[in-house]
Structures are given as C-alpha cells and as structure tokens.
Amino acid sequence: MKLDQHLKNKAMDIVNKKHPVVKKDPYYPVYHIAPPVGLINDPNGWIQWKGTYHLFYQWMPFETGHGAKFWGHVSSKDLINWKDEPIALAPSNWFDKDGCYSGSAISFEDELLLYYTGNVKNNNIRESYQCLAVSKDGRYFEKKGVQIEVPQGYTAHFRDPKVWKEDEQFYMVIGAQNELKEGSVVWFTSNDLKEWQFGGTLATGFGYMWECPDFFSLNGKDILLFSPQGLSASGIHYRNIHQTGYVAGKWDKETNQFTHGEFSELDKGFEFYAPQTTLDENGRRLLFGWMGVPDQNEQLHPTIQHGWLHQLTVPRELILKGGHIYQKPVEELKQLRQNQLQRLELGADDLWEGQIPRASEFILNVRGQNSNILINLFGFLKFKYDSVQRSIQLVRPRMEGTGVEERVALIDQVSEIRCLIDHSSVEVFINEGEIVFTSRIFADPDNYTMSLQASGELTVWELGKM
Template sequence: MNKVLEQNHELYGRDIEKAANSSYRLGYHMMAPARWINDPNGLIHWNGEYHVFYQHHPFDVKPGSIHWGHMKSKDLVHWEHLPIAIAPDKAYDKSGCFSGSAVDNNGVLTLIYTGHVNDDGVITETQCIAESKDGIHFTKHQQNPVIAIPPKGASHDFRDPKVWKYRGKWYMVVGSQKNKLGNIHLYESDDLLSWRDRGAIVKSDGRLGYMLECPDFFELEGRHVMVFSPQGMEPEGDHHQNLYQTGTLIGNFGYESAHFNYGEFTELDRGFDFYAAQTFKDDKGRRILYGWMNMWEAEMPEQAHGWAGALTIPRELTFHSSGQLLMKPVEELQMLRHEKLMAESMIVSGVKKLNFAGDRLEIIAEFAKKTASSFGLNVRCSEDGQEKTVLRFDATEGKIVVDRNQAGEGEGGIRKAKISSLDTIKLQIFIDRSSVELFVNDGETVMTSRIYPKAGSNGVEVFAEGGEVDLLSLQAWSLKDIWNSLSEKTTIE
C-alpha cells in the first residue's frame, strides 16, 4: 500500500466504491479511483507505454494537499491505475506537488514539477525533479529544488514547468507573474539540474491577464505553438466566458535569440469545462493533448458521490491548410465502439426522436443547410422532455451553440462559437454519462461540457427550427465502459 494512503486507506476505499456506483461516473475517461483530480501532468510515451500523471488530492473531493496520481496504457484507451507517483513530503513541496511535465533522460523517467509551500499565507514556489527507472517508483532528487527562486522581480507565482530537449540542450517554459501581469519564462540547461533564465518569451500587456499557468511550447508542422492557461482575461462577446481560459499563441521562435514572434490568443476549446491542457509527442510523431474536464467555478455534483474531476479524451493537434489549428479525437478511440446503432439520412423539420438511446455514445451527424434557422441534436433527453443538452447550429448567426440549461444538476448556461464552414456542418459527439465533447467540422471548433442528467435521461433527438434541414448522414455507436469491461455493473472489481 502507498504510504500516502495508509492512514486514510479505509475511507479512501469506501469512496472508491461510492464513486463506482455514481450515476455520473464516466465510462471511458480518465479519472482518479476516487476523490479530487485536476490538471493532467507528465504526459509521455515511454518504453512503449503511454503515461499520464495528474493533480490528485487523495484525502478529499476538493483541492488540498496535491499529489501526483498516475496511470498508464498501451493504446490510449484502456488504462491501468498505478501507485501515487509523488507526494508532498519534503520541506520544499510540503503544501503540494503542483503541475509539471515528464521527460526521458537517458532511460530515466524524470518528472519536473512545482514544489508549493504555504507557511501561514507566505507562499513559495520552486521547480523540482523526481526520477524513476521502472516508471512506477519515483525518488526526489537530492539537489531539489533545481530552480529555487522566481525570475528577477517576479512574484511568488512561479509554476508549471514544461520541459523538452532540442539539439542536446534541455529547455523549460514556466509560468510567472510580474507587476500583476502574467509572463512565460524560458530556461535552458545542460543537465536538468542547473538552469539559466533566458527571459520572458510571452508577456501579458493586460489583455492576457495577471497569471499565465500551465505553459506548453512545441513545434508543429513548421510552426511554434504555445498552449497555456491565462487567468484574468476579460470576456469579449462569446469569447473568454469561463473563469479562466486555455488557448494558444502561434508564431515563430528562435532558440539563439530566445524571441517568440506570435499572433493573437485563440481559445482551444469553447465549452464550459476545459483547462490546464498539456501535450506530448508520441512514438508515431503525433502531438496529443489532454485537458482537465472541469473548471474552478463549477459546482461538481459528483463530489457528493466521492469523486471530482476527469480528463478529456485524447486529442490530436494538426494544422488545416488554412493555417487553423485543429483538435481531433485520436483514432484509437474507435476501439471504444461497441454496437452500431444507426446510419441513415433524412429531411428534418420539427423534432424527431431517434430510435436509439444511451449514456455512452459516439454520434457523427452531417447536415446540409436548407431553410431552417437552426438545427442540431438534443442528447441525454428525458422521456418527459424536462432534461436535455442542446447542440445546435444557429444559421442566422453562423454559430455552434451548446445549451445546458436543462442538462440536470449543476450550472446551466450557454456557450457559442462562430464557425467558418456554413453550408455543411459536421458534428462528432462523445457522450459519457456526465460529459459531452463536441467536435465541429473535423476539429475546427471543439466544445467540452460536464452535464449531470438523471440516469434514465438517455434519449437522442434531431431537430430543425424555422424550416427544414438535410441530415446527410447520421452514424451512432454505443461505447464500451473501459472501467467495467463492457458490463453494465456499477462496481469496480
């Protein structure tokens, strides 16, 4: 048994059982066995297996003493829970092992994370290292912290290191704050232990807010991409509607000059529940992303069931020929498909109840505009019409809309996103009990939301308002429950 859980083992075990019986418990997403989870950390394809670490509080369903939870997979679909990787048990991380990344250092799986200390309101954040040769058991480095002080003039907010190797040197981006404005600093090292500050390569001028969390910097198809989570951005129309955002800056970077020339900030996901995204490059050369599938302001009704939070499905990042960054479900997720439920076309006016239902579904629907002012799908619908999550295209505004005002427990609300292709609209939807992930036009727009309908609200409807729409095709599959091996049982064996 992991020492971290010894004193809490019995209560934790009860919450594992309680979580497994939750009607909100997800069937194919990554979650902790119980209790709290937030940011994905340390994503890496190492020794032929995918490793995902995550921020985890094993003693409560709310954030607190943050550890690194850990799981691995051979195929990005079927996951195995592993012992907690690192715990806040040193003077430099006693209040939490905050977010970070993972690298392969000559065969040693190396985690780089933020040690967080809160001494009666006095906060210190430093960058630290833990190492493993077997990929399961980790030892913190005796030279920790490897970066003990924030950049000159910066505040104590100094966290979330993302590390990579380029031409024989290690590089790190890390979030910081100076004069109440967010920065992302670049560091350089020969050995992962001694680091040189190359300066801030992203600086907020106020529009990007007061803190830039969870930076991730990489090259993709000849462009340089910074993924990060700014705090304190002001809402602008349909944009920046969540408490905090996650998005990208795309441009060109020079290692010698340490200068990043980038364009405008673009949100990665326009839904309600997406934060702290991190990417990695796998052995196939793909750039794959996970995000935290919750948000800090969320009510999280699953907390009453002994657990809180999950990660998104894995998404591959590519560029469209137009230069737009696309985010698509990885192809391995097709292994989740269990039973094909429907494949047909039709002209739709009004509301039509479809002849399949479920709380774990993949749906791919392609529409051609006709006369309807809006059209789309209602999912997780109750028989009495009181519950549903609405996914629709507003033809008048040219926007995709997610409406969860009748989606069950938790917050309601509406999110909108303008799209470029207006004549043919393709919706790919992943439904998993208490989540909906919507991919529009092969990843042009993505919207992720947690929903909390009653267990029996499983219906699916197609609709058109103000005229007709041509449903060119609709395919649907029931999806496997990876945690319960296809059975409908509600306990973990």
C-alpha cells in the same frame, strides 16, 4: 521518507474504502480518466516512455476540494485501457509540503524524470520551487529536491514546468506572474537536465497569471499553449472564469524574440483547462485536458455526493491548418464502438427522436450549407446551429439551478458533428475538430432521450471498453 510512504498509504486506504461507492455513481464515466476518489484536476507528466503511455494527474484523495495535491498515475498501451499505477508523488518534503503542483515528464539516460512545482505556504506566505523526481522503472519515483528557485522580477506564482529536448538541448517553460502582476511565460535551458540557465520572458501581456504552459511545433509553427487567468468576458469570448488557448508564431532562440499572432481559445465549452501535450512514437502531438475550470461552481457538481469531482478529456490529436489548431479524438477511440445503433438519412424537415446509451457516440454528416441544426440530449443539453448567423450555441441549465447558460462560437459552415458522450460529459467536435465544445452534463440519469433536426446522415454507436 517515512512521511511520504505514510501519506501514500493513507491515500490508498481511502481509495480501497470509498472507490466502490464512487463507481456506483451513475455520473461516473466509462472510458474517461476520473479520480478513484476525491478531486482530479490538471493532467501532468504526459509522455510515451518505452512504448507505454504514462499520464499523471493532480489529485486530492482526502476530499473533493483543492489542497495539498498528490500526483496520481495511470498507464496504457493503447490509449483506451488505463492501468492504475502506484502514487507517484506525495506532499511530504519541506519543498512540496503544501502540494506537488503541476509539471511534466522527460526520458533521460533510461530513466523517467518528473519536473514539478513544490508549493509551500508558511504563515500565509507562498513559496514555490521547481523540483525533480526520478524513476528507473516508471512506477516508483525518488525525489531529488529543488532544481530551480524563483528568479528576480517574479512573484511566488511561478509554476508548472514543461520540459522538452530540441537539437541536443533541453528547454523548460514555466507559468509565471511578474512583479507588475502580469501573466507571463519564462524559459530556461540546460545541457544535462541538472544545471538550468534562465533565458528570460518568452511571452507576456494580459491577465494576472499564466498557468500550465506548453511549447511545441506544429506544421512549422511554434505554439505556446497556456491557461491565462484574469481575462474578462468579451462578447462570445472568454466566458469561463479562467481560459485556455494558444498563440502561434516563430521563436528566435538567439534573440529570444517570439513573434506570434493573437490569442485563440482552444475549446469553447463550459469545462476545459490546463491541457498538456506530448509527441508520441508515431509523431502525433497528443493532448489531454482537465474537464473543469478553477473557481467555477466546482462545489455545485452532484458527483460530490458520491465522493469524487471532475475528470479528464479523451486524448486528442492536434493538427495545425491555416494557423488554427484542430483537435480530433485519437484514432484508437474508435475501438470503443461496440454496437452501431442507428444509421439513417434525414431531410431538412425531418425530426428524429429516439434513445441512446449514456456512453455513446454519434456522427452527423451534414448535407447542404444552409441547414439549421437542433440537437437535444437527455432533456438537458441543447446544441443549435443557425445557418444565417453562422453561430453554434451550446445551452444547458445553470449549475446554480436557475435559468440557462450558453457558450457560442462562429463558423462559416458545419459539415460534420461528432459527439462523444460518457454519463456526465460531452465532447463535441465540429468539422473534424475545427471547433470543440467540452462540457459536463448532469442530466437525469434515467433520461436516455435524444432528438435531432437536421439534413444529413446520422450514425450512433454504443461505447464501452472491450
């Protein structure tokens, strides 16, 4: 217990000392969740509890590299204004000494329960344990220790428990690697959140590890959302080092048969990984994702010079249409609109050039099915739509500093483009979230230029918290 509090105090000393420097970085966001200092990655424990949204996150406060992770914690009443809460978990026990890895939250008997993976490395031998921490007030958590150990047939790459309740039964899915070194998701069941019974493999088949699984229903379909590692690029697909996506189908719990379709990428941008969802009190399936990818040029981000690295996405609502997941920014984010800066009509040959704030939003309602679109942001990021090839292309300079890199998606028609910009990030939602591109943009902080050539109506807002 003394070590736990010592580590939390040490982390907060770093925050108090360095956060003022971090916030001065022109790349630091206005309305996205970012680390007060150090490195942020996976969103964890995402839940609405007693009317308040709680979001936890993987956090390394002492450096901008990965290591023995803490759980940071923020809360909100409105999904816009986030309050920093006391550190939830520190890597202080024998079962989590090398990191409190990802997990989830669930409400039970008026308490908030966190299930997470305890990471242990002894003489370079990895061990992993699924652990529990409990809180009565949603702010201070008491560790209850190991709940589940790795079953036979799986390696120590066994992590990221997601827990939910369905028909008076509790379920848990965990990302895993089997002894054949294949990525998998396994499941457990419990009557009381104390004793867990192993249910077997839910899904397997490609890659060498499946991280951060999430399992839920949308519009009558069972959705398995996960982040597989070990997929090679194939044309326009799987272009990041590691991927995130989903399969949709039907799970028969009695026979443990999960019949599903092909794997689909959830986001086509440069930086998106390890998302987690929750069902809120309004019945919405809401998602947060990490605006980063493991092992993908992380140490080339210029924010490291100011002592911080990575951020999370905006909260998004998920909707299933025709077997495809649409993502749209939650309705509450419209409250960030402070000033409407532009509203104008553009013809097919018109070129609009102007300046926009580095925290802004624009919507282009496209007119006509055969119009090309070209958008240039801050002399750094280009968005192109080719109406003949039916392709969308996002292009930016390579992190390495030579040449450009691109991400591409195919779509029959573009009717709307909505773009959320926040100093060093962009989230592009095509056709109300049919396709989404999430990416970091490290343009010259003094460049506010935007140009657009398209046929339609353009509206631009400045964004900021009230």
